[in-house]
Amino acid sequence: MTIIQRGFAALAAGALSTALAVPAFAEPVKFDFWFGLSGDLARVVDTLCKNFNDSQKDYEVVCTSQGNYDATLQNTIAAFRAGKQPTVVQVYDVGTATMMLSGAYKPADKLMEENGYKIDYSDYFPGIARYYATSKGEMLSFPFNSSTPLMYWNKDAFAKIGKTEAPKTWEDVAADLKALKDAGYDCPMAINISANESWQLMEQFSALHNQPVATKNNGYDGLDARLEVNKTKFVQYVTDLKKWYDAGLIKIKSKDLGQDMVQAFATGTCQLILTSVGDHGTVGRTQKEGMNWDVAELPVYAGTERKNSLVGGASLWVLSGKSDAEYKGAAAFLNFIHDPKTALFWSTNTGYIPVTKSGFEFMKSQGFYDKAPYKGREVAIESLTASEPTEITRGVRLGNFTQIRAEFGTQMQAIFANKVSVQEGLDALVKNGDAILARFQQTYPGKTLP
Amino acid sequence: MEKRVTFGRWTIGILFAVPQLILIFTFFYWPAGQAVYWSLTLQQPWGGGNIWVGLDNFRSILSNADYWNSISASLVFAGISTGLAMSIALVLAALTDRQLAGSWLYRVVLIWPYGIAAPALALAFRFILAPEAGFMAVVNQVWPGVWDPGLDGSDAMASIIVAFSWKYVGYNFIFFLAAFQAIPRSLIEAAAMDGSGVIRRFWDIQFPLITPTIFFLLVINITESFQDSFGIVDIMTSGGPANATNLMVYKIYSDGFKGLDYSGAAAQSIILMLLIIALTIVQFRFIERRVHYR
Numbered sequence: 150m151t152i153i154q155r156g157f158a159a160l161a162a163g164a165l166s167t168a169l170a171v172p173a174f175a176e177p178v179k180f181d182f183w184f185g186l187s188g189d190l191a192r193v194v195d196t197l198c199k200n201f202n203d204s205q206k207d208y209e210v211v212c213t214s215q216g217n218y219d220a221t222l223q224n225t226i227a228a229f230r231a232g233k234q235p236t237v238v239q240v241y242d243v244g245t246a247t248m249m250l251s252g253a254y255k256p257a258d259k260l261m262e263e264n265g266y267k268i269d270y271s272d273y274f275p276g277i278a279r280y281y282a283t284s285k286g287e288m289l290s291f292p293f294n295s296s297t298p299l300m301y302w303n304k305d306a307f308a309k310i311g312k313t314e315a316p317k318t319w320e321d322v323a324a325d326l327k328a329l330k331d332a333g334y335d336c337p338m339a340i341n342i343s344a345n346e347s348w349q350l351m352e353q354f355s356a357l358h359n360q361p362v363a364t365k366n367n368g369y370d371g372l373d374a375r376l377e378v379n380k381t382k383f384v385q386y387v388t389d390l391k392k393w394y395d396a397g398l399i400k401i402k403s404k405d406l407g408q409d410m411v412q413a414f415a416t417g418t419c420q421l422i423l424t425s426v427g428d429h430g431t432v433g434r435t436q437k438e439g440m441n442w443d444v445a446e447l448p449v450y451a452g453t454e455r456k457n458s459l460v461g462g463a464s465l466w467v468l469s470g471k472s473d474a475e476y477k478g479a480a481a482f483l484n485f486i487h488d489p490k491t492a493l494f495w496s497t498n499t500g501y502i503p504v505t506k507s508g509f510e511f512m513k514s515q516g517f518y519d520k521a522p523y524k525g526r527e528v529a530i531e532s533l534t535a536s537e538p539t540e541i542t543r544g545v546r547l548g549n550f551t552q553i554r555a556e557f558g559t560q561m562q563a564i565f566a567n568k569v570s571v572q573e574g575l576d577a578l579v580k581n582g583d584a585i586l587a588r589f590q591q592t593y594p595g596k597t598l599p
Numbered sequence: 600m601e602k603r604v605t606f607g608r609w610t611i612g613i614l615f616a617v618p619q620l621i622l623i624f625t626f627f628y629w630p631a632g633q634a635v636y637w638s639l640t641l642q643q644p645w646g647g648g649n650i651w652v653g654l655d656n657f658r659s660i661l662s663n664a665d666y667w668n669s670i671s672a673s674l675v676f677a678g679i680s681t682g683l684a685m686s687i688a689l690v691l692a693a694l695t696d697r698q699l700a701g702s703w704l705y706r707v708v709l710i711w712p713y714g715i716a717a718p719a720l721a722l723a724f725r726f727i728l729a730p731e732a733g734f735m736a737v738v739n740q741v742w743p744g745v746w747d748p749g750l751d752g753s754d755a756m757a758s759i760i761v762a763f764s765w766k767y768v769g770y771n772f773i774f775f776l777a778a779f780q781a782i783p784r785s786l787i788e789a790a791a792m793d794g795s796g797v798i799r800r801f802w803d804i805q806f807p808l809i810t811p812t813i814f815f816l817l818v819i820n821i822t823e824s825f826q827d828s829f830g831i832v833d834i835m836t837s838g839g840p841a842n843a844t845n846l847m848v849y850k851i852y853s854d855g856f857k858g859l860d861y862s863g864a865a866a867q868s869i870i871l872m873l874l875i876i877a878l879t880i881v882q883f884r885f886i887e888r889r890v891h892y893r
Contacts, residue, residue: 219856219857222859223856226644226645226859229645229646230645230646247644247859250643250647251643251644251645251647252645252647253645253647343837343839401749401750403749405725405729405748405749405835405836406729406730406731406732406747406748406749407729407730407731407732407733407736408731408732549858549859549860551857551858551859552853552854552857552858552860555853555857555858558839559839559840559841559842560841562750562839562840562841563840563841565750566750566751566752566840566841568841581665584659584663585858588659588860588863591641592641592642592643592860592862593643593647594650
């Protein structure tokens, strides 16, 4: 026997003994979870994963941050094409339509059922569940980190103009901004007009006013949906924003210019912003010493019957092509995340809101919302549950929505730079957005959204 | 009799070339071929299948006004940044070559910018050129609103041109300095003794002698300005405002990776490749004639 042959024999023996030893040692089944959060939030996810691994001995989840949502989806697609996909992946809200048509997932509700977990889907806040559910109401993925936008207002500044309450209508906002300006505030309100702000400026505004973003119930009923924001109340909203910007009542704040709007609010530079409840913690941590501020629901135009706001954030998808053991682990992991105690941990350490009624009740019973710094975050739940979701306030389900948001940013910038009129800009948004939608539809011939 | 070392059979020559050919094939021709195939189909991002669409992708791209805007933005960017980077580097190299006081210091320092990764330098320039917080805030204080890359397309374009040129000044400088130092000192000294001044000597002796270097850098700078601009655009402007800095290479990235339109992005990269090939051919055909190789 040569040395090489002996080596092989030894290796084979070793492999055999390891294989035989597995049942005796019961090594935990490992599976991958890829997520798109970074920084502080990534550390919280890591702790969450550690808590899961410590809570039982059968499974071990390996959590890897991919940096951001876009990269997570891109990397997952690349991995899937190479057959090396993770078992669980976090996909952002606007990726939902793409995921549904991918044929690359295992429906979350089926997974839980097969593995003997009973999940009460009616426990999810309807506004959250409907965003991710199919048109028939099946949950293909599990809501994870969820948020909704709020209006942050500086109580000190509003006190100077004799106001103790946040404005409820855009008409009031206009009057208050004018008064703030007259009282010597240089930046009464801050907005940004990049792709990201499509969320609070276009999508949420449309939901609150029960206005469609696209035909076919915002895309829920078919891939042939097309945009129609150039003929809804949204036109008036953009016109007003532009008018207030021209009058110096609104300033544009973005990271590229030096200071983003959350910083501008926290430092007391600007007195009013619209941003995610997820920034509640950041404002609290970075605010100017002694500044009094609060949050309120986004304003609506006078005479509007307020509807629920939309959920933002991401959901957890289980991908196809994995082993039964890995699916068992994934089901246990999703069940762990679904637990109200996890909801408390998650919301305490991030700004995200609980996604289930039981989670919310549990947090309330623990006194979470009673005192600073968490007081005020319950407004997000009020906003999300302001009404039963209507056909068009379930959410927005359009293909390649990331590109439509980018188009939103482009056209808003053109409008605010006076290159085009409001109507021209929104017409261009619809035209270019429709081309994106048509292309998406063409890519998936004969397929329909579940 | 002349003794020549040759291989008996041509197969041996081929065998020696094979490793190289395999590398080129795997990392260049195969992916390029794949891109051509993708550009003629509509690919589902998750690999669920594709359909043959012929030249439809090209047709829809070329009939899109945004794409033509992207091409012209790329050409403006390439023209101005190449011009800036090369002329500044040329002047700096000429001065350093004259052994002015402290030239040893410039020689070292001016090479550094090229060593900085594009995203890092873009981040630095974002701070420097930020209208509210950076160096330009001073300018804005004197003339309010004069500098606003967040909304003004030309300001944003100027920002990325400055950042890109700054990086390539360092690169060009090394080559120009080497070219200047390769010129025999006796030529310059002879001209000086004949009474010609610094400027005269530059235009009549040094400049003609470094034309091969100028030509080389022109080709490299133009090619790089189409390809290496990605990191700077991504960090500084993300293609905005209103697509003013949406250069071709950035559009490929955002359509392909953010928009998951792999086929459209593949078609765009084919067009970009053809454009760079065309530009390079033009340069070789028409500009190289005026280059004097020694």
